[in-house]
Amino acid sequence: MKIQKTYHFYAAHRNKEAGEKCGRIHGHTYDVVCVFDLKMNGALTVLFSDIDAKVEPIIKEYDHYFLLEENDPLCPALDHLNEPYKAMPFATSAENMAIWLFNRIKRETGLNICRIELAETKSSNVIYEQ
Numbered sequence: 001m002k003i004q005k006t007y008h009f010y011a012a013h014r015n016k017e018a019g020e021k022c023g024r025i026h027g028h029t030y031d032v033v034c035v036f037d038l039k040m041n042g043a044l045t046v047l048f049s050d051i052d053a054k055v056e057p058i059i060k061e062y063d064h065y066f067l068l069e070e071n072d073p074l075c076p077a078l079d080h081l082n083e084p085y086k087a088m089p090f091a092t093s094a095e096n097m098a099i100w101l102f103n104r105i106k107r108e109t110g111l112n113i114c115r116i117e118l119a120e121t122k123s124s125n126v127i128y129e130q
């Protein structure tokens with residue numbers, strides 16, 4: 001049985017690898033659609049609230065943060081100003097964020113996630129499946 005859950009977080013980022021426009025600091029409402037392949041246990045698979053309890057804390061770690069590649073020259077400046085941000089071990093493209101969240105959810109929740117869709121805008125999303 002496939003179970004789909006949708007989450008959201010708001011974050012700023014910049015991606016210097018993606019051209020002048022995306023290299024500027026800007027923000028997104030990230031929509032994250034997770035699909036889980038779960039076995040039936042009686043009349044259901046798992047309570048939706050049980051999935052939320054495991055997945056939402058991971059998603060919320062990035063909510064209302066500035067996501068920066070860890071080698072971005074802004075990181076030392078923000079450290080100096082004691083401004084919070086999230087240092088990511090990759091360029092903060094939608095593709096990399098989708099793979100990162102997929103792997104964290106798979107590893108940390110024990111839920112059998114099989115697909116993730118991550119949208120930065122209403123018209124564009126990336127899909128990662130395993």
Ligand SMILES: [Zn+2]
Binds near residue numbers: 026027
């Ligand atoms: Zn962006």
